[in-house]
Amino acid sequence: MEDPTYGSRATPPPPSLSGRQAQARRAGAYLTAVATEAGYDVRPRQGGRAQLAALTGLSLTTISRTLDGKTLPLPSQLMMWATVLNLDHRRMLVETGHIPEQRGTQDVSREAASEPLSPDEAMDMWGITDPIIRKTLSGSIVQAIRLQEELDSADGLRAVVGGG
Structure with missing residues (x-):
């Protein structure tokens, strides 16, 4: 049939x-x-x-x-x-x-910008459009920036206290 x-x-x-x-x-x-x-x-x-x-x-x-x-x-x-x-x-x-x-x-590197990119700008440049991926990546980037700032301030404190 x-x-x-x-x-x-x-x-x-x-x-x-x-x-x-x-x-x-x-x-x-x-x-x-x-x-x-x-x-x-x-x-x-x-x-x-x-x-x-x-x-x-x-x-x-x-x-x-x-x-x-x-x-x-x-x-x-x-x-x-x-x-x-x-x-x-x-x-x-x-x-x-x-x-x-x-x-x-695609080359994800670019010329150094005068202003740092926001996580959203970076994801736009990389072509990341899925909202779940964007939310996850943005949260990771924000957390990484905070951790780096904490490390940098701890290094600065050690330099002041250590005299170097």
Whole structure:
């Protein structure tokens, strides 16, 4: 029997699933290329996969499924790959589709301003728009500033009392 929406009774995969599969293939192709470039023979049963498993701390199955494009590696796993392959962590996240290009290559440094930035201005510059992330980060920044001020005043007091 035909389904007017899809043409058959078979339910199509959700768009996110096929997108994740494409991302897993992209990650596998990228990791295969950079591992090979780094000198690992990652073809099945050639030893490179086992070497990567030992060095990254990931299982041989995880390494193989990742290189074969069957499993999308977690960002934390990519950090292990990047460390072992001596690659830029951010670039690896971009190349595997975990973060978009504009965020991955954006230079967050800037010329020194005459006035310090507020936490909101900094988050705007970094492109942080999620309200929960902004609230959490703002609270952390405010607390860090207070702690630094306390340390600075304690250092100043020690300098006065110590005569230096």
